[in-house]
Amino acid sequence: MGIPFVDLKAQYFTIKDQIDQVVSDVIGSTQFIGGKRLDDFEANFASYVDGKYAVGTSSGTSALHTAFTALDIGKGDEVITASNTFIATAEAISHTGATPVFVDVVDDSLLIDPAKVEAAITQRTKAIVPVHLYGQSADMNAINDIAARHSLIVVADAAQAHGATLDGSRKALHGKATCFSFYPGKNLGAYGEGGMVVTDDADLVERMKRLRNHGSKDKYTHVEVGYNYRLDTMQASILDVKLRHLDTWNASRHSRAERYDAAFAGGPVWPVGEAPGRRSVYHLYVIRTENRDRLLDEMGKRGIGVGIHYPLPLHLQAAYAHLGMRPGDCPVAEKAAGEILSLPMYAELSDDMVDEVVAAVNEIVG
Numbered sequence: 517m518g519i520p521f522v523d524l525k526a527q528y529f530t531i532k533d534q535i536d537q538v539v540s541d542v543i544g545s546t547q548f549i550g551g552k553r554l555d556d557f558e559a560n561f562a563s564y565v566d567g568k569y570a571v572g573t574s575s576g577t578s579a580l581h582t583a584f585t586a587l588d589i590g591k592g593d594e595v596i597t598a599s600n601t602f603i604a605t606a607e608a609i610s611h612t613g614a615t616p617v618f619v620d621v622v623d624d625s626l627l628i629d630p631a632k633v634e635a636a637i638t639q640r641t642k643a644i645v646p647v648h649l650y651g652q653s654a655d656m657n658a659i660n661d662i663a664a665r666h667s668l669i670v671v672a673d674a675a676q677a678h679g680a681t682l683d684g685s686r687k688a689l690h691g692k693a694t695c696f697s698f699y700p701g702k703n704l705g706a707y708g709e710g711g712m713v714v715t716d717d718a719d720l721v722e723r724m725k726r727l728r729n730h731g732s733k734d735k736y737t738h739v740e741v742g743y744n745y746r747l748d749t750m751q752a753s754i755l756d757v758k759l760r761h762l763d764t765w766n767a768s769r770h771s772r773a774e775r776y777d778a779a780f781a782g783g784p785v786w787p788v789g790e791a792p793g794r795r796s797v798y799h800l801y802v803i804r805t806e807n808r809d810r811l812l813d814e815m816g817k818r819g820i821g822v823g824i825h826y827p828l829p830l831h832l833q834a835a836y837a838h839l840g841m842r843p844g845d846c847p848v849a850e851k852a853a854g855e856i857l858s859l860p861m862y863a864e865l866s867d868d869m870v871d872e873v874v875a876a877v878n879e880i881v882g
């Protein structure tokens with residue numbers, strides 16, 4: 517039997533009636549942009565992640581770009597982020613005209629290394645973008661401390677971490693603004709594209725709402741050059757239904773991760789575990805092994821879905837060659853890139869399926 521890497525159909529079938537109903541309601545209402553359903557989802561999501569306000573956007577990438585732009589991050593500024601993240605984090609920085617500065621990650625968690633952040637600060641540094649990768653919080657206590665001492669803005673990329681906690685708190689993951697993605701495979705995934713910025717700053721909300729809608733204050737009154745970055749009402753309505761199930765799904769992911777962890781406790785692979793004080797929502801379950809490429813190949817042959825997040829750190833990508841960074845500049849991220857493998861992880865994964873994945877891993881690299 518094959519085991520997919522993600523199974524969005526399995527999830528859909530558990531909530532089919534609720535989803536079909538809301539889709540039909542939205543079509544019947546013909547309110548496809550804005551309206552009460554969007555406002556409700558924004559309020560519900562803000563409350564879920566323990567923030568004051570939320571601004572829906574067309575994707576996680578546009579959420580980051582909207583937040584950076586609203587915070588006046590732009591040309592001449594440097595923004596420090598992790599080299600081990602999806603490229604969208606850096607693209608959103610680049611699209612403001614600012615320069616991303618990639619730093620290495622901590623070996624245990626593969627999350628941004630606060631010591632490397634501090635060492636990378638220059639006169640031009642304006643912001644730090646910690647990424648809550650794989651579903652767990654970066655070391656926000658250390659990052660916030662550095663930011664406060666150097667008067668820097670923190671914008672958190674929480675695209676993979678809806679509902680994660682640090683020291684028991686969801687609030688602890690937040691920066692001045694915190695950005696989420698609702699890409700379909702995310703823990704809270706749309707049936708299309710979507711994103712969200714959460715903040716406690718009402719002025720920032722006003723600017724972000726303007727920016728996402730062509731810089732409009734009122735219809736056809738454009739006070740600045742903005743974007744079409746709106747979260748559409750259909751996606752917001754679907755996400756609002758799914759939000760009610762997110763705690764259950766995240767708990768299920770966690771228990772699947774515990775089952776994997778217990779099985780791998782004596783080797784032959786090393787899970788990227790939870791760092792102190794963190795509770796991960798396990799967007800991805802990532803293991804490390806020196807035999808990664810063989811494992812990748814053999815798992816594929818057995819029909820077990822696996823992935824690499826991410827195979828080439830951003831400082832070595834052709835898109836960022838102009839920054840002049842070299843192999844050896846982020847040694848932890850570079851080494852990890854050759855060792856990491858993401859195994860199937862979703863709420864509907866059964867114990868038997870976890871056991872089958874574990875058995876295959878043990879057989880291939882044990």
Ligand SMILES: Cc1ncc(COP(=O)(O)O)c(C=O)c1O
Binds near residue numbers: 578602673698699711
């Ligand atoms: C860490 C990270 N940042 C940003 C994004 C961008 O989100 P989106 O695909 O919704 O634009 C993603 C997801 O794709 C991500 O995983």
